[in-house]
Amino acid sequence: MKIDLSGKSALITGGGRGIGREIAFKLASAGCDVAICDIDATTAEATAKDLEATGIKSIGIAANVADAASVEAMFKTFIEKFGKMDILVNNAGITRDGLVMRMKEEDWDAVLTVNLKSAFLCCREAARPMMKARSGTIISIASIVGLMGNAGQANYAAAKAGMIGLTKTLAKEFSSRNITVNAVAPGFIKTAMTDKLTDDDRAKLTNAIPLERLGYPDDIANAVLFLASPMASYITGHVLSVNGGLYM
């Protein structure tokens, strides 16, 4: 079955680069119209322009998903452009790594706000048009670290584990309106986020992964495309691990 999302509209947070950008092109390849939200206005605009060149409708929206007023304005712009919302992908995220004993409170707060509160704010806004339409799908990009923990990432692991709890709860709250809510938990994926790893750390990691490689953004985008498609219409509250077997 070929996945056809023509006539659908999606909003991807943090879509200006990395995994979010890859998800945007994957959904666009199925005919979906896609809005790119990013705190970096330049990459949001550039990605939207590249997406329009593929023949779909797109806009770049400069927004900070950690800020309620900014999120509200972003959804207003989105609905003005597309009229409805079919797919929300909560992808924006940051890391501020450090062992707990040395972690600054501001690094804890920043990671929890940008990675977790943002998903709450965006889901709350998306629920309005989706409930009205009695249809929609929300996909949040969590992490393997939210499932297994990781020394040096207490803030990030707590935020991603929180995102999984949020996903399961919203799956229950929104199910009567035919809205599905799922998460994808990537393992270690080749992006700017993992470019920070030392060569030694990367080699150790690769040895520990049963499929013997880091993931590509495309691996995550394929999982999101599946969850956003009618093929996944009976799946909700699920966390789909895409990690090369690193955590089972």
Ligand SMILES: NC(=O)c1ccc[n+]([C@@H]2O[C@H](COP(=O)([O-])OP(=O)(O)OC[C@H]3O[C@@H](n4cnc5c(N)ncnc54)[C@H](O)[C@@H]3O)[C@@H](O)[C@H]2O)c1
């Ligand atoms: N790369 C990995 O190995 C990996 C693994 C597991 C999960 N993830 C998750 O996947 C998602 C994407 O990661 P990535 O590797 O592509 O990262 P990235 O840093 O390349 O991209 C993140 C994007 O989010 C944007 N962003 C950051 N803060 C924002 C804010 N407040 N408002 C709006 N946009 C904001 C950035 O500008 C950037 O474009 C993140 O949620 C990350 O936690 C990544």
